[in-house]
Amino acid sequence: QKEVEQNSGPLSVPEGAIASLNCTYSDRVSQSFFWYRQYSGKSPELIMSIYSNGDKEDGRFTAQLNKASQYVSLLIRDSQPSDSATYLCAVTRGDLNAGGTSYGKLTFGQGTILTVHP
């Protein structure tokens, strides 16, 4: 089982719809969760971070975390063609060498390709 799993897609949604991206992780001691967006030929760009159970909203983006189910998701409302990209889920756990303080050693999923068509 991969540490972080995402549906590779492609996920295709019409412009204006809600895009729902999902991610599961295997390590129960995972502490912090991130969504990165990566356009083709570009570097990953951090768009959301979430640390506690529940929802976190930022503009058109909502991240949802359920630690009991080891599940994190990203919702994109009013999807635009410019949202077409690969979305990477990333997870980090506490770093035992540092007394439990997280040093941000991220484990990435393989990414979900999102296409928003006009």
Add this chain to the structure above:
Amino acid sequence: DARVTQTPRDKVTEMGQEVTMRCQPILGHNTVFWYRQTMMQGLELLAYFRNRAPLDDSGMPKDRFSAEMPDATLATLKIQPSEPRDSAVYFCASGFLGNEQFFGPGTRLTVL
């Protein structure tokens, strides 16, 4: 506008040659990461540093790869000798006390 910078942006070299990639982290960040991205493997962590000290380089082929931070404003990743299987995009990322990481533009390496 604080950004991670990387040089070179593109590098084409022949098998057996030494390759050096450089990264300047965001000023004030104390954690630096090196990643490699390929279509097959996705994003893989090669090594990372905190306050210039190496914390983990278990993702790196030890016989040919080396990573250093000569000072707080410069991280280097060297491959010697390079092989065609090293062809990938290499990203540097930086952060403060872990957690949120910000990526540089990457170095696209092609080894012929």
